[in-house]
Amino acid sequence: MRKRAIIRAVLAAALAPVCAGIVALTVTPTAAAVGGSGPYPADYETSTSLANHTIYRPGTLPAEKLPIFVWGNGGCSANGLSQQNFLREIASYGFLAIASGGPNASGSTTSQMLTQSIDWAVAENSRQGGKYYGRLDTGKIAVGGYSCGGLEAYAVSNDARVTTTTIFSSGLLNDADDYQLRRLTKPIAYFIGGPSDIAYPNAIDDWGKLPAGLPAFMGNLNVGHGGTYGQTNGGEFGRVAVLYLKWRLKGDTTAGANFVGANCGLCNTQWQVQQKNLTLDGGNPSPSPSPTPSPSPSPSPSPSGGGSRGCSATYSVQDQWSGGFVASVSVTAGGTAINGWSVSLGLPAGATITSLWNGVNTGTSGNVTVTNQSYNGRLSAGQSTSFGFQGSGTGAGATVTCAAG
Helix, strand or coil, rough: CCCCCCHHHHHHCCCHHHHHHHHHHHHHHCCCCEECCCCCEEEEEEEEEEEEEEEEECCCCCCCCEEEEEEHHHHEECCCCCCCCHHHHCCCCCCEEEECCCCCCEEEECHHHHHHHHHHHHHHHHHHCCCCCCCCCEEEEEEEEEEEHHHHHHHHHCCCCEEEEEEEEECCCCCHHHHHHCHHHHHCEEECCCCCCCCHHHHHHHHHHHCCCEEEEECCCCCCCCCCCCCCHHHHHHHHHHHHHHHHHHHHHHHHCCCCCCCCCCCCCCCCCEEECCCCCCCCCCCCCCCCCCCCCCCCCCCECCHHHCCEEEEEEEEECEEEEEEEEEECCCCEEEECEEEECCCCCCEEEEEECCCEECCCCCCEECCCCCCEEEEEECEEEEEEEEEECCCCEEEEEEECC
8 A cells, every 4th residue: 555644745735845945946056057968058948839838958959850858847836947957958968858837937737738748849840930840759758757747747648649757756646546557558767766755655656566568667866855956967867867868769779778687877876776677679578577466356357258269358347436437457378478469348338448558459439459569468378467448437347358469
């Protein structure tokens, strides 16, 4: 079980006073390095077509397209300069970084503002005559956030346009929100301030609940909840964030070597490192010898089927409320290894899938086909994986059959 009172108090109610102090430090840093340390000196700007946001960009756009990084501030602060050193540093390495909230603005942000950032960047890349026309890599988008902003990043991590999620000193507050973990399908990375970070227990709880097969990295640097964002160039968190984004959004495997393998660049340093299912080239890792267990089935699972076709499937309703539900389907290989699976899901009348994770669905109601993602199709004999979905209507009474690819 999650939920320590101190964490809930600080990350929810007390985030404002705790992070207000952090924000006050980072708005006017004592050692700001204008431009960042990268090859493209960067600063920030605003746009009338993206109200209440702060856009960090190289002063002179490089010839290469800019991947996109959208950011939620600590304390869900609407001051887009809250982590300015950190975001300027990222931009200086050839990224477009967009923070929720205007420069020195007041108030609070919402997760929808991250989606607005993505929408705006995609639109600007297609707007003829605009300075970003054809200059952005809209196929490479990362979402991230610090503390309360990390909760916002979780909320939009299932956007199909997101390439990777980055969580800084944050973790889900309530077990009821764990569906956000179950729907993750893209690589995720955690950068936490060590055991003295108030978000540490929740981040560790989230780590243990990630879907089996999901590529994931966790690094803990013992600096506490405040991180290093206000230091020159964002300090160590800024350095490591640049490396991670260069790997995930630019395909830089030299940068990626800092995160992958027993002898990774961050291994055996001041960082405490954990890894799951990571490969430098982003391909399918070998099946994990001890995958994260699938959610416990509900008291009323549907019959499984398809065992004679190389795999079997079982369906269970995880949660049901008036007008909606969350369900899970466990897929298990038969007596031999399989390299792909397809589940035929028969939904009860009136039920409709609204979001699905760890699988690819064709259709949303009636007879739906769900196939594996790139990372969870290979199963050794007897090995299981799972996918889940949220739906409207009533979840009880669905049927499932499985066929191996």
